[in-house]
Amino acid sequence: MNNNLENNRLEDDQSMDEQSWNDHLDIYNLKKTFTVHVSGKKQIMGFEDISFSVKRGEFLAIIGGSGSGKSSLLKCIYRTYIPDSGSILYRPRPEGTSIDLTAAPDHTILALRRSEIGYVSQLLYAIPRVTALDVIAEPLLARGMDAGDARDVASTYLARLRISEDLWDAYPSTFSGGERQRVNIARALIASANLLLLDEPTSALDPESTAVVVKMLREVKGKTTMIGIFHDLSVVREVADRVIVMKNNRMVGIKTPEDIPGSGTVD
Amino acid sequence: MNCSVGEGTGKEKRQEMEIKKEMGEHDTGWALKVSDLTRIYGSSCPDCIEKTGPGKGTNICPVCGSVVACAGISFEVMPGEILGIVGESGSGKSTIVRCLYFDMEPTCGEAYLRCYGDENIFQVSSQEKQTIRNLHTGMVYQNPQLGLKFDITSGGNIAEKLLAANWRNVGRIRERAGELLERTEIPLARMDDMPRNFSGGMQQRVQIAKALANDPDVLLLDELTTGLDVSVQARILDLIKDIRRNTEAAMVLITHDLGVIRLLAERTIVLKNGRIVEAGLTDQILEDPQHEYTQLLVNSVL
Numbered sequence: 001m002n003n004n005l006e007n008n009r010l011e012d013d014q015s016m017d018e019q020s021w022n023d024h025l026d027i028y029n030l031k032k033t034f035t036v037h038v039s040g041k042k043q044i045m046g047f048e049d050i051s052f053s054v055k056r057g058e059f060l061a062i063i064g065g066s067g068s069g070k071s072s073l074l075k076c077i078y079r080t081y082i083p084d085s086g087s088i089l090y091r092p093r094p095e096g097t098s099i100d101l102t103a104a105p106d107h108t109i110l111a112l113r114r115s116e117i118g119y120v121s122q123l124l125y126a127i128p129r130v131t132a133l134d135v136i137a138e139p140l141l142a143r144g145m146d147a148g149d150a151r152d153v154a155s156t157y158l159a160r161l162r163i164s165e166d167l168w169d170a171y172p173s174t175f176s177g178g179e180r181q182r183v184n185i186a187r188a189l190i191a192s193a194n195l196l197l198l199d200e201p202t203s204a205l206d207p208e209s210t211a212v213v214v215k216m217l218r219e220v221k222g223k224t225t226m227i228g229i230f231h232d233l234s235v236v237r238e239v240a241d242r243v244i245v246m247k248n249n250r251m252v253g254i255k256t257p258e259d260i261p262g263s264g265t266v267d
Numbered sequence: 268m269n270c271s272v273g274e275g276t277g278k279e280k281r282q283e284m285e286i287k288k289e290m291g292e293h294d295t296g297w298a299l300k301v302s303d304l305t306r307i308y309g310s311s312c313p314d315c316i317e318k319t320g321p322g323k324g325t326n327i328c329p330v331c332g333s334v335v336a337c338a339g340i341s342f343e344v345m346p347g348e349i350l351g352i353v354g355e356s357g358s359g360k361s362t363i364v365r366c367l368y369f370d371m372e373p374t375c376g377e378a379y380l381r382c383y384g385d386e387n388i389f390q391v392s393s394q395e396k397q398t399i400r401n402l403h404t405g406m407v408y409q410n411p412q413l414g415l416k417f418d419i420t421s422g423g424n425i426a427e428k429l430l431a432a433n434w435r436n437v438g439r440i441r442e443r444a445g446e447l448l449e450r451t452e453i454p455l456a457r458m459d460d461m462p463r464n465f466s467g468g469m470q471q472r473v474q475i476a477k478a479l480a481n482d483p484d485v486l487l488l489d490e491l492t493t494g495l496d497v498s499v500q501a502r503i504l505d506l507i508k509d510i511r512r513n514t515e516a517a518m519v520l521i522t523h524d525l526g527v528i529r530l531l532a533e534r535t536i537v538l539k540n541g542r543i544v545e546a547g548l549t550d551q552i553l554e555d556p557q558h559e560y561t562q563l564l565v566n567s568v569l
Contacts, residue, residue, distance in 0.1 A: 037559035038566065079548060081555040106534050106548050107296075107345065128530070129505060141512075 030086035064246030118193030309333030351532030405478030468499035
């Protein structure tokens with residue numbers, strides 16, 4: 001009850017509207033450039049002028065040509081990249097306080113990565129000498145689950161994602177691109193993050209595996225907030241609630257999935 | 268980690284607590300805190316600090332010729348965390364851990380161990396330093412000759428650390444030494460062999476076993492895989508991962524190898540000419556290096 005009072009007061013003070021209290025993520029005027037010192041401090045534009053909000057449980061797709069800044073944007077949210085300016089407000093709990101991911105201390109970001117924010121990278125860095133099962137079970141172990149149980153859960157994900165059982169005890173560093181990508185997706189989904197960042201999660205998959213991944217994403221939709229980069233527009237139509245279109249390092253529009261063509265790719 | 272959960276939904280509550288804990292307590296939850304550690308070799312003059320560093324491209328003072336091995340080094344390490352420190356040879360990496368293990372005295376600066384209390388460990392008596400070393404810290408040197416006595420048995424080397432940590436029962440000491448060697452994959456049959464007869468990789472694993480003997484709160488690792496075959500390196504790095512999983516030791520990992528950092532450290536500090544030029548999450552350091560020197564380092568990977 002005290003909490004409510006506190007919230008109301010804050011709400012008045014900061015005159016924040018109802019809308020943003022329910023947003024899971026608010027991005028304001030984000031800009032990222034890269035300074036390459038070895039090339040005489042050459043500036044490379046990542047993206048600029050990016051502002052949008054994501055509601056809790058919403059699936060936001062990002063489409064746009066290669067080099068338009070999509071991956072850089074996701075990496076800024078995950079803090080793999082440090083943006084030049086702007087803010088990324090992440091609100092762990094509805095109506096709770098928000099954390100600016102651009103400014104939070106490293107330990108806060110690490111804590112969020114462990115319990116809140118997951119990331120499926122475009123190119124999987126395969127941890128050497130760790131089996132596929134253990135790679136996937138790791139987030140569960142980190143939460144104190146028994147090793148045997150964690151491996152059991154991990155194996156159900158591998159089976160669903162159609163990874164041959166022969167490979168479960170093999171090292172993903174020896175896998176094909178598509179197999180690695182599925183290991184990566186399984187690891188992210190098993191952690192049941194509240195915000196999941198997906199960088200072209202289906203780019204290396206055949207149609208059958210893509211369909212499985214789409215199905216799994218639809219299952220967690222509503223519970224997990226997702227921001228995903230896709231090139232395959234038919235996937236976008238199946239999973240997304242809203243679509244951000246990027247071009248020349250800027251946002252050029254927010255659309256509904258119905259507004260974009262049903263198939264084909266952007267580029 | 269075990270958070271006691273009151274009423275409310277388990278997962279959400281726990282996550283919230285974890286975040287709060289790490290957010291609010293990152294300035295109090297550390298196991299090791301170092302502030303403003305500086306070590307100067309030589310007479311030193313008032314200009315030493317100002318006239319050296321990455322901006323000047325040297326750590327030798329042009330006025331008095333003193334070497335500023337490191338200056339203004341501050342960081343914190345949480346229990347169970349591995350902090351990586353990278354930099355080229357001579358950047359001052361080893362000086363930091365040598366000061367923390369009392370192998371050398373800093374010129375100035377402070378360091379605190381959570382388990383030891385509010386006292387700057389650089390300022391306590393030499394007897395107290397010995398106690399801290401015996402009970403709370405462990406060190407693995409690049410050169411095993413520094414960490415081990417080569418002409419007493421591997422079991423004896425570990426027993427030495429246990430005796431220093433007030434273990435008195437010979438049977439239990441032997442049992443513990445056996446456990447530690449097993450954990451570091453040294454065949455028990457070699458317990459009574461001398462490290463001088465071991466391969467480099469095995470010597471390093473005996474050093475790790477010894478460093479773990481007192482169940483340290485802080486573990487200092489100085490270039491522990493440098494100079495070893497890659498396959499041997501891999502086993503040692505996996506051993507460190509295993510230690511991270513199974514202990515709460517705060518680890519400081521000194522290396523010039525970015526691959527080692529990528530594999531083990533969640534956060535990384537980059538050192539150049541004795542100063543911190545960049546500190547951040549390891550993936551950020553590797554993928555979006557901000558400082559000129561870090562960019563050079565990252566781009567130099569083969």
